Amino acid sequence: MRYTNSHIVVLGAGESGVGAALLAVKFGNKVLVSDRGQIKAAFKKELEENSIPFEEGKHSESEILTADLVVKSPGIPDTAPLVVALREKNIPVVSEIEFAGYYSAAKTICITGSNGKTTTTLLIHHLLKKAGFDAGLGGNVGTSYARQVAEKDREWFVLELSSFQLDGMFEFKPTISVLLNITPDHLDRYNYEMQNYVNSKFRILQNMDHDSWFIYNMDDPIITSEIKKRKPETNCVPFSIKQPVSFGGFSDSKQITIIIKDQFTMSIHDLAMKGKHNTQNSLAAGIAGRILEIRKEIVRESLSDFQNVEHRLEFVARVNGIEFINDSKATNVNSTWYALESMEKPTVWIVGGVDKGNDYSELIDLVKEKVKAIICLGTDNSKIIETFKSVVPTIVEASSSEEAVAFGYRLAAKEETVLLSPACASFDLFENYEDRGNQFKTAVRAL
Incomplete structure (x- = not known):
């Protein structure tokens, strides 16, 4: 659903909030940006330059509760009293990713998991750029998705998604999604119930169908058990570093093998990133590349010359x-x-x-x-x-x-x-x- 000429409130004035505000204004909406903390000088300057009303150090509930839509920062929990009050009034509360998706015609590759998602997101983006795709990078890494859509929509976006972002996504449908692993994290936001956190990660699948692809780690017992329960109606593609698969990707001590339409192999020693977890990340990225029919030489080159994110190994x-x-x-x-x-x-x-x-x-x-x-x-x-x-x-x-x-x-x-x-x-x-x-x-x- 695309909002125009509506009253939109953005809660949180960080990168995702300011991006959402810029996008909302572009489509003729009346916008208020509200942050209970202090807004960083650079973001404040940007809001002022774009004549976007904002407040800091408080939330003016009387105005916020008249919004047609609220775009919430992932840092604000769903249990916050203001969010509860909005839901009681049936005012939609969405994440910046969901909001940007209303205005973007791009196809998306969405990556989530407890660990490795930034690396895998950057690796898939590297692969697409090398193959000549018009591809943006966003979500939980880099410039916000909404800001990029406001500036120029693209053919593809590669998006890293945290569980908090997924919690605010309802209509969004990835073209390809990747679920790397699920281990206990952020349980304080999920009532210390692991299943709540698992459900959050699996929201990535909620609108996927036979036209979309779901790449998942079949070595992760939580993921495999949930797939058996949920029976997703999409193209499921497993990867494993423990056993061969006839469709998907796997590795042994010598090479990785990816079988989608045909077979791709590459020496494990040629991968840019070492360690078993990075073999998993490389398999996930390589599978995405072969689903998109990117040439084998480009996949091989991308997996061998990738430079990892700063502060990660x-x-x-x-x-x-x-x-x-x-x-x-x-x-x-x-x-x-x-x-x-x-x-x-x-x-x-x-x-x-x-x-x-x-x-x-x-x-x-x-x-x-x-x-x-x-x-x-x-x-x-x-x-x-x-x-x-x-x-x-x-x-x-x-x-x-x-x-x-x-x-x-x-x-x-x-x-x-x-x-x-x-x-x-x-x-x-x-x-x-x-x-x-x-x-x-x-x-x-x-x-």
Whole structure:
């Protein structure tokens, strides 16, 4: 449904909110942007330049409750009293992705999962661009989908979707969707019920039919069990790193194989990204490419020359034979599990920050196998020390990136790795995970 000449309220004035406001105004709607916090100067300037009314530090309920439609920031929970009041008045509350979809004729590839979605989104976009597609990149990464549609609609959009964005999507129908994995995350937003979070992820399928394609990880027991229950009426394409499939994609220790209309193979050693989880990401991207009938040479080239997102298993430098890797984006245990799993040399692991109720015991076997020393980088490291003190002989504490990197340089030997993969949020010592990663890189380059 396309809104014109309507009263639209945008809750939240971040990248997605300002993008939605610009799109709403373009189609002649009366718009109010309302943010309960302070709006960043750059976004405020943009709203002023486009004569879009806004308020900060409050929500004027009397006006908001007269809206024809509300576009909500993914950061605002559905349980917020204002959102509850809107729903009671039957005022539609949607995400910026849903809203942008009303105005876009583009075909979409939508990627979700608990881990790996940013990497896979960027990889699929890289593949489409290399194949000459007119493809935008948006969602939970980069510039908002709504802003891009306001500027220029495209033939394709590759969109990373979080569960919070999916919760506000109702009519949206992906051309191709990808579900990478489902592990516990954000359960505080889902009443601590795992099934609620699973249902949220599966919203990606809600409007898909025989004209669309669903690529999924058949090694994930939650996903396979839900597919058996739900019986999706779309083209389901599995991938596996544990067993061969006759249709879809799989890998063994030597190569990946993708079978859609015909067979595509590629040596696992030629993939740009190492580690089992990245093999899964490469399989998902490769399958999407072959569904779109992108030439095999271009798929092969794209999977071999892709450069991963900053702060995600990012190679920083090699100093006197010691490799330093920045995985600051790993803010939960599951992300760190993937990082440790991909380490091929003895590793000094920098971990810690604001604990989100982490269960570090899931990492014990990997730590035994891969880690020679631990550096705790946080204000309260007691849980990490307690979990690993009988597993790793050396555990030290650092209170800054410089100190952590100096310890890493001392504890690692030539041909070994120092890995920053915190498994925690960053807000005790840093502004955010980017700040943490950048300070780590600066400290490494100063060695």
